[in-house]
Amino acid sequence: MSIGLLSLIILVLAALGYVIGRRKAVGQVEGDIRKLHSLPPFYGRITALLTAVPAFFLIAAWLLAQPLFLENKAISLIDPAELPAGKSAELMMADVRRVAAGLNMLEARGDEVGPLLASPTALKTALNGAGVVLETEPTPSTLAATAALRDAGDTSRLAMTGAALLLALAGLAFGFSRINPEYRARNATEQFAMWLLMTSSLIAVLTTVGIVGSLLFESIHFFRLYPASEFFFSTTWKPQFGGGSSLGILPLLWGTLYVSVIALVVAVPIGLMSAIYLAEYASRSTRAWVKPAIEILAGIPTIVYGLFALITVGPLLRDYFASPLGLGTSSSSVMTAGLVMGIMVIPFVSSLSDDIINAVPQSLRDGSLGLGATPSETIKQVVIPAALPGIVGAVLLAASRAIGETMIVVLGAGAAAQLSMNPFEAMTTVTVKIVSQLTGDTEFASPETLVAFALGLTLFCLTLALNIIALVIVRKYREQYE
Amino acid sequence: MTARPLNPRAALDTRESLLVQDPRTKARNATEKRFRAYGLTAIVVALLALVWLLVSIFGNGLPAFRQTFMTFPVTLDAALLDKGGKRDPADLAKATTFTYGKVLATSLGAEVTAKGIDLGAVQPKDLIKMISEESPATLRNLVLADPSLIGTTIDFTVLASGRIDGYYKGRVTMESAALDKNISPDQLALADRLKTAGVLGMKFNAGFLTMPDASDKRPEAAGLGVAIVGSLYMMFVVLILALPIGVATSVYLEEFAPQNKFTDLIEVNIANLAAVPSIVYGILGLAIFINFAGLPQSAPIVGGLVLTLMTLPRIIIPTRAALKAVPPSIRDAALGVGASRLQTITHHVLPLAMPGILTGTIIGLAQALGETAPLLLIGMVAFVRDFPGAPPDGLFDPAAALPVQIYNWTQRGDPGFVERASGAIIVLLVFLIAMNAVAIYFRRKFERRW
Amino acid sequence: MKDQRLETRVDTQTIKIEARKAQVYYGTNHAIIDVDVDIMDKTVTAFIGPSGCGKSTFLRCLNRMNDTIPSCRVEGSITLEGENIYDPRVDPVQLRARIGMVFQKPNPFPKSIYDNVAYGPKIHGLTRNKAELDEVVETCLRKAALWNEVKDRLQSPGTGLSGGQQQRLCIARAIATSPEVLLMDEPCSALDPIATAQVEELIDELRSQFSVVIVTHSMQQAARVSQRTAFFHLGYLVEFGETGQIFTNPKDPRTESYISGRIG
Structure with missing residues (x-):
């Protein structure tokens, strides 16, 4: 049974629960609802909630956890003797999974899969036709594992459907049995809703746990295969499939910082001066259209900036600056990515700075103007120093944004990991390498793939530190004038 | 009582006429003008950058x-x-x-x-x-x-x-x-x-909007059909998950949560999640949803889940602001007539905060729609020519996504794909403009001043 | 005329600021109507009147602080030593160096005490070297009766002082540019009684060197510190004369009502 149909049945049961719950409550007091503790809909609602919510939680949990249990059995079926050299059973499982998925696809299409399982050659051809390309013909033990996996999948799916339906019915029966005129249905509903609200707010925490957990887990895995000192201090980045890779983070960090610095050199003066002009000089009507116009820059997806870097800015810089100056012939360069990222970051600097400058009390401006200072003297000597902590916070947030940015550097900065001072040379960043190591078919066993998690962890820590410092500074600053 | 001037030059100044500017004032006024010009230049540069970006994309993409x-x-x-x-x-x-x-x-x-x-x-x-x-x-x-x-x-x-x-x-x-x-x-x-x-x-x-992607040699036949459907599926997942969870979290934190360490932890958490680089969410999706839970690669459900987690803080923050903006007097009034706290919120506070919540949600969705990096990691880069089936089961079929399709096309050799990628950006921007316009409409129409 | 009678009593006669038919508009709102006022040198002039009567608005016109409000428009003539301060050739920056201002809420800059006082002389270029600047700062702090309290911590931030000290610091800051006229917009309304007394005492001392104009809510304060008093009501200058006369023998019935607490 498909998940859609199952969900629909549970929802129907919940609706049924609502109707009969309500009817029973009203029936017990013979229509005189004043004798009920709560209004009739509450009796319906609590029954419906008890029917649907636990069942849906069960489905979600089952779907998330089921592969863990399914694969254990399949993996034990793989015959170690059949493994090609250098491949582990875990790696073979990836093939098993793909074959299983391919077979499911064929079956969904209406093909007969029975004969295919008997002949590896026919299976390979059929799968190739369905878009699942296998390097080699599946070995007998792989086939057995595949069959076991598919069987277990079918059983598990059936068990889940049964369990979910049972749970829904049990909830319905439980809710229904509790209904009597004294039953505090409103309180029960609210208690239930409260638990739901609290569970929702835990998702944010779970997300963080998930991020930190998955990054840490796989990073530790990586550091077991590859020495941490090499990763943090080596100056070469040269992943090689088949072993012997150098995976030093330094060239990537250098590229990341170089691009971010150029971005900030572009964005901070422009953003800050725009914010100052908007906050201190611009008339209300100018402000009303200029501020949203600049903020459009923040709403444009980064892929758009990436394409802009790739097809417009890169060739322009190469043809008019890099080539004539003899600095390089690459259209993807640190300068390209930095410049475009700078444009993207302008609104992050300007919007926050604008808010912060506006939060400086007018009395300080009056005091300075009243002494005969010009507006610019007032801004430079009173407003900016007063707003400085907040502005520093804004710049740090922009920096964290620039460091974590991916698409602009993927399309604009290039893929060559190197330590160079020349801004017109292609370099690469942490985020670019995360993408290139994790895109396409990934096997979670080689250091070349796992390194992406260590890179991700580094990136996460870096941006988190910047954000926390920035938030603390901005919050302190806000308190000062509140 | 004769007053001694504080210093000789000040005394000199006072004798000068107000109608004549002394050299120092002239110099200061020139500085003032320059400073103003810097500010204006900065704004002009920022706006020109925007215009340059749009002209470049539209120039390349309209064909x-x-x-x-x-x-x-x-x-x-x-x-x-x-x-x-x-x-x-x-x-x-x-x-x-x-x-x-x-x-x-x-x-x-x-x-x-x-x-x-x-x-x-x-x-x-x-x-x-x-x-x-x-x-x-x-x-x-x-x-x-x-x-x-x-x-x-x-x-x-x-x-x-x-x-x-x-x-x-x-x-x-x-x-x-x-x-x-x-x-x-x-x-x-x-x-x-x-x-x-x-x-x-x-x-x-018309085929540009309805046809699926085409192979490297056939830019003229490449279309956005599958990508648009895939993106819509993901937005559907984000909407049905992120809106209720986001509103529930906000209501809990704003109206019920006790002031304690744990609540603080959740709040700090949400603030930080909003600033985590999007690529990290991609790693999370790859590790948890695909590697651990075994969900299929390239499927809109995985993309939707990853984008949901990413969008949640971006919905929670404006929703909490909207709830905060509802004056306490409304809550007092409802509680005063004997409504329970939950009734107060569902009957009075939420309807009043709804425009703000919807505006925040739409803007969050718009950001999610344009997000590329996390989708690269969960296999949305695959070449998909078949349209996914109808939801909910179609959510598990392979599909493309608009921004990833754009990325894909930038990686192709034939120069015809540059035009396709720019054209796809125009489509993406049209979606974003439409969503933002709806958000602005909500804000204008229901804006309330207390 | 009441001016003539004043001249016989007060011994400092030069007219510093002269306003004739002054009008102030905020957009379409006519906030100040036909105000004629003479501000004498070395005199404390008090502006009193109920809230919203325009006294602060008028005060801010005297050093063109209203320029910072876009919708505000001033007509009529206001002259400083015979020169119209609203003449297009006049630079408000130069004007404000000569007509200083102290505000309702103490607003020291988030800088050190020293830098607060040195701010004016620095921007106007009044001193040639550090020694001169040090001297100006010390003189001004002494005049503001603050020197003894802060001389040991000139480098600590001005925002760390108490409310009364902050306001005296603001006065020191204002007199550091050697203004001829000092405008004070309810300088004591944010202070406690003891700090108020200190500031009032200071105002009385400042009279020896400057012409002081003070806006106040408190009639007692006006009576204590000023020599001349102007009573504003609904944008009109109702009565203007020697303080003693205004408080003991008002000519206009509206003044009398206000003084005796019937309008306010």
């Missing part, structure tokens, strides 16, 4: 919405297409796209002769190179769907090849064609004559 087509009568020769003559589907399927290509080339040759167009130096067998490789497949599907067409002559519109399309969009010139093995200047000259004869022409390219 994607027009495409070169050729229309001519195609004779579906039964001898070629149905060798058995029994219209048996199995027999019909044996005629490959190669055969259909020959049918098209022959028909085009006949049309050229019929209209008296000079072939020039173009060999009749090279005519096929002027037609997109996609068109024989289209014709074949048409015939397989309706075998009664065999033996008749139909007016059929084919896509011109990418090079000929590029010629009319200025991408291909006679000089570049001379160096190109896919097209020759003679063929371009013939295209010009076909255009004069009315066989070849440009028109609106």
Whole structure:
């Protein structure tokens, strides 16, 4: 049974629960609802909630956890003797999974899969036709594992459907049995809703746990295969499939910082001066259209900036600056990515700075103007120093944004990991390498793939530190004038 | 009591007329003007950057919405297409796209002769190179769907090849064609004559929005159909998950949560999640949803889940602001007549905060729609030509996504894909503008001042 | 005329600021109507009147602080030593150096005490070297009766002082540019009684060097510190004369009502 149909049945049961719950409550007091503790809909609602919510939680949990249990059995079926050299059973499982998925696809299409399982050659051809390309013909033990996996999948799916339906019915029966005129249905509903609200707010925490957990887990895995000192201090980045890779983070960090610095050199003066002009000089009507116009820059997806870097800015810089100056012939360069990222970051600097400058009390401006200072003297000597902590916070947030940015550097900065001072040379960043190591078919066993998690962890820590410092500074600053 | 001036120069100043500016004031005023000019320059630079970006994208992308087509009568020769003559589907399927290509080339040759167009130096067998490789497949599907067409002559519109399309969009010139093995200047000259004869022409390219992606050699046939459907599926997942969870979290934190360490932890958490780089969410999705939970790669459900987690803080923050903006007096009034706290919130606070919540949600969705990096990691880069099925099961089918499709096209060799990528960005921007317009409309319409 | 009678009593006679038919508009709102006022040198002039009567608005016109409000428009003539301060050739920056201002809420800059006082002389270029600047700062702090309290911590931030000290610091800051006229917009309304007394005492001392104009809510304060008093009501200058006369023998019935607490 498909998940859609199952969900629909549970929802129907919940609706049924609502109707009969309500009817029973009203029936017990013979229509005189004043004798009920709560209004009739509450009796319906609590029954419906008890029917649907636990069942849906069960489905979600089952779907998330089921592969863990399914694969254990399949993996034990793989015959170690059949493994090609250098491949582990875990790696073979990836093939098993793909074959299983391919077979499911064929079956969904209406093909007969029975004969295919008997002949590896026919299976390979059929799968190739369905878009699942296998390097080699599946070995007998792989086939057995595949069959076991598919069987277990079918059983598990059936068990889940049964369990979910049972749970829904049990909830319905439980809710229904509790209904009597004294039953505090409103309180029960609210208690239930409260638990739901609290569970929702835990998702944010779970997300963080998930991020930190998955990054840490796989990073530790990586550091077991590859020495941490090499990763943090080596100056070469040269992943090689088949072993012997150098995976030093330094060239990537250098590229990341170089691009971010150029971005900030572009964005901070422009953003800050725009914010100052908007906050201190611009008339209300100018402000009303200029501020949203600049903020459009923040709403444009980064892929758009990436394409802009790739097809417009890169060739322009190469043809008019890099080539004539003899600095390089690459259209993807640190300068390209930095410049475009700078444009993207302008609104992050300007919007926050604008808010912060506006939060400086007018009395300080009056005091300075009243002494005969010009507006610019007032801004430079009173407003900016007063707003400085907040502005520093804004710049740090922009920096964290620039460091974590991916698409602009993927399309604009290039893929060559190197330590160079020349801004017109292609370099690469942490985020670019995360993408290139994790895109396409990934096997979670080689250091070349796992390194992406260590890179991700580094990136996460870096941006988190910047954000926390920035938030603390901005919050302190806000308190000062509140 | 005679006052001693504080210093000699100050005393001098006071004797000067107000109507004459002293040199120092002049210098200070000049500085003031300069400073103002810097500010204005900064704004102009920022706005020019925006204009430059848009002009570049629109300039490159608008041609994607027009495409070169050729229309001519195609004779579906039964001898070629149905060798058995029994219209048996199995027999019909044996005629490959190669055969259909020959049918098209022959028909085009006949049309050229019929209209008296000079072939020039173009060999009749090279005519096929002027037609997109996609068109024989289209014709074949048409015939397989309706075998009664065999033996008749139909007016059929084919896509011109990418090079000929590029010629009319200025991408291909006679000089570049001379160096190109896919097209020759003679063929371009013939295209010009076909255009004069009315066989070849440009028109609106609806296929760009409805067709699936095409392979590397066929930019002229590449469309956004699957990507748009995939993106819509993901937005659907984000909407049905992030909106309720986001509102529930906000209500809990704003209205019920006790002031303690744990609540603080959740709040700090949400603030930090909003600033985590999007690529990290991609790693999370890969590790948890695909590697651990075994959900399929390239599926909208995984993309939707990842984007949901990413969008949640961006919905929670404005929602909490909207709840905070509802004055406490409303809550007091409702509680005062004996409503429970939950009733107060569902009956009074939430409806009042709804415009703010919806605005925040739409803007969060718009950001999610344009997000690319996390989707790269969960396999959305795969080449997908089949449309996913209907939800909810279709959510588990492979699909593309708009921004990732754009990324994909930037990685292709044929320059025709640059135009496609820019065109796709225009489509993406149109979606974003529409969403933001709705958000602004909500904000304007329901804006309330307390 | 009441001016003539004043001249016989007060010994400092030069007219510093002269306003004739002064009008102030905020957009379409006519906030100040036909005000004629003479501000004498070395005199404390008090502006009193109920809230919203325009006294602060008028005060801010005297050093063109209203320029910072876009919708505000001033007509009529206001002259400083015979020169119209609203003449297009006049630079408000130069004007404000000569007509200083102290605000309702103490607003020291988030800088050190020293830098607060040195701010004016620095921007106007009044001193040639550090020694001169040090001297100006010390003199001004002494005049503001603050020197003894802060001389040991000139480098600590001005925002760390108490409310009364902050306001005296602001006065020191204002007199550091050697203004001829000092405008004070309810300088004591944010202070406690003891700090108020200190500031009032200071105002009385400042009279020896400057012409002081003070806006106040408190009639007692006006009576204590000023020599001349102007009573504003609904944008009109109702009565203007020697303080003693205004409080003991008002000519206008509206003044009398206000003084005796019937309008306010």
